[in-house]
Amino acid sequence: MSKNEGFNFCFDKSACKTCKGKCCIGEGYVFLTKGDIEDISKFLTIEKEAFLRLYTRKVNGKTALIDLVVKNEIRCVFLDDNYRCEIYAKRPKQCKSFPFWESLKNRSLDDVRKLCPGIVSCS
Numbered sequence: 001m002s003k004n005e006g007f008n009f010c011f012d013k014s015a016c017k018t019c020k021g022k023c024c025i026g027e028g029y030v031f032l033t034k035g036d037i038e039d040i041s042k043f044l045t046i047e048k049e050a051f052l053r054l055y056t057r058k059v060n061g062k063t064a065l066i067d068l069v070v071k072n073e074i075r076c077v078f079l080d081d082n083y084r085c086e087i088y089a090k091r092p093k094q095c096k097s098f099p100f101w102e103s104l105k106n107r108s109l110d111d112v113r114k115l116c117p118g119i120v121s122c123s
């Protein structure tokens with residue numbers, strides 16, 4: 001179980017085995033750092049420009065992954081049919097740091113639990 005200073009909750013990653021990618025489904029943005037763009041392009045063995053053209057969009061001047069609509073569900077472009085991340089080894093920093101995001105820091109445990117079954121009480 002992982003915990004992070006200043007957060008009202010802990011994270012139990014064993015929940016990921018059965019959760020079916022709840023954090024990768026639905027409306028929202030996965031923003032990419034320059035390092036993410038380099039790493040993912042190399043991982044996919046394509047040029048950076050091709051990666052940007054095929055898999056990303058601009059949102060308020062920032063680069064974010066595109067979504068797909070599959071069976072009426074909005075999903076990250078890299079979530080596969082088995083609810084696995086196709087780029088897991090090089091997933092973006094934003095994904096790696098979930099659920100310890102500044103935007104979730106002051107939210108109650110009950111509130112953030114709705115986002116992810118791995119978010120649990122630390123006690």
Ligand code: SF4
Nearest residue numbers: 024076078079085095
């Ligand atoms: S990049 Fe991977 S971990 Fe991040 S939202 Fe997409 S499928 Fe999920």
